[in-house]
Amino acid sequence: MSRYTGPTTRINRRFGVAIFPPSKAFERKPHLPGQHGPHLRRKMSEYNTGLCEKQKLRYLYGLKEQQFRNTFEKAKAERGVTGERFVQMLESRLDSVIYNTGFAKTRAQARQFVCHGHVNVNGHKVDIPSYEVQPGDEISVRNSTSSKQMATRALEDTRMRALPNWLTRVDDALTAKINRLPAGDEIDHGINVQLIVEFYSR
Numbered sequence: 001m002s003r004y005t006g007p008t009t010r011i012n013r014r015f016g017v018a019i020f021p022p023s024k025a026f027e028r029k030p031h032l033p034g035q036h037g038p039h040l041r042r043k044m045s046e047y048n049t050g051l052c053e054k055q056k057l058r059y060l061y062g063l064k065e066q067q068f069r070n071t072f073e074k075a076k077a078e079r080g081v082t083g084e085r086f087v088q089m090l091e092s093r094l095d096s097v098i099y100n101t102g103f104a105k106t107r108a109q110a111r112q113f114v115c116h117g118h119v120n121v122n123g124h125k126v127d128i129p130s131y132e133v134q135p136g137d138e139i140s141v142r143n144s145t146s147s148k149q150m151a152t153r154a155l156e157d158t159r160m161r162a163l164p165n166w167l168t169r170v171d172d173a174l175t176a177k178i179n180r181l182p183a184g185d186e187i188d189h190g191i192n193v194q195l196i197v198e199f200y201s202r
Contacts, residue, residue: 003064011059015052019059022108047132050199057191061090062107067130072200083193084184091182094119095129097139099174101169103151104160118147133178141174148174 002012007018044052045081075086088094095111098119104110113119117127119126120140133139141151151174163169164186169176 003062004059011105015056016055019056033161050195053195055191055198056195057189057193059106059191060094069200081184083197087184087187087193088181089132091187092132093129093131094121094126095133097133097176098179101139101167102155102161102163103141104154105157109154112187113150113173118142135178135180139176139178159160186196
């Protein structure tokens, strides 16, 4: 399955939550999409509930199905609580870090920002969105006019967004440091990750 590039409001309405940045259309019509959406009441099976939680998290991080599944299998093979480690690995992706630091307004913009080579990790250019950062890594915006302009503009637009405790940002230098990996209770997307673990364990 390829990465989703269709109407984002439709996905928000389908799951009833703002997975993508909400639009005025979602505020006007928060019900299910389609002609019968306002009155449709679906009976959710256990399988369907787990599938919906999995799809919500996958859409949130903008991953293909195989990428998402591979990350889960990697988390499952490591020590610790699988669900917590899984979300921790998703948050540790370079594009997620760029989004959390405020150098991009959306996760999609963060992915593009990384792919276009605007980011350095420990002084070296990295253009792979799935690159997994480690504690002690320093993330910086490349020293070019276009890179700095985009990051500065995004910072101005994301001033109200709280910076996670596991990150430190220096606004003037357009740099950020990974103090530690995020703890499970610091990552709350309103998605039941345990249901995703059970879904993949069938």
